[in-house]
Amino acid sequence: MAKNIKLERARVHIHSTFNNTIITLTEINGNPVMWKSPGMVGYKGSRKGTPYAAQIAAEALVREMKDIGIRSVVVTVKGTGSGRQSVIQTLKGSGIRVEEVRNVTPVSHSGSRRR
Numbered sequence: 647m648a649k650n651i652k653l654e655r656a657r658v659h660i661h662s663t664f665n666n667t668i669i670t671l672t673e674i675n676g677n678p679v680m681w682k683s684p685g686m687v688g689y690k691g692s693r694k695g696t697p698y699a700a701q702i703a704a705e706a707l708v709r710e711m712k713d714i715g716i717r718s719v720v721v722t723v724k725g726t727g728s729g730r731q732s733v734i735q736t737l738k739g740s741g742i743r744v745e746e747v748r749n750v751t752p753v754s755h756s757g758s759r760r761r
Contacts, residue, residue: 682703
């Protein structure tokens with residue numbers, strides 16, 4: 647999938663919702679390299695939102711990351727879904743160095759508009 651790209655460091659974006667978890671691998675400056683989701687590894691319907699499905703998608707991404715030569719990553723997490731923690735644990739246990747984990751989930755400061 648990655649066309650002869652050789653990277654040492656990269657950034658992993660985890661977008662986790664209640665229905666799905668999308669894991670995107672980018673260069674440090676933000677250019678996308680590849681992405682995985684539970685739907686790409688065989689899960690359909692409500693099973694895509696489970697932590698196990700997110701873990702399997704992360705393992706598939708880690709295999710391709712090692713082919714590229716990535717040794718360390720910076721992780722950004724967005725969303726409140728159940729797959730966020732399992733993806734981070736899979737990355738940490740894979741032998742790839744996790745330099746930083748940053749939560750960039752948007753938080754509303756004002757609430758909804760009054761009538």
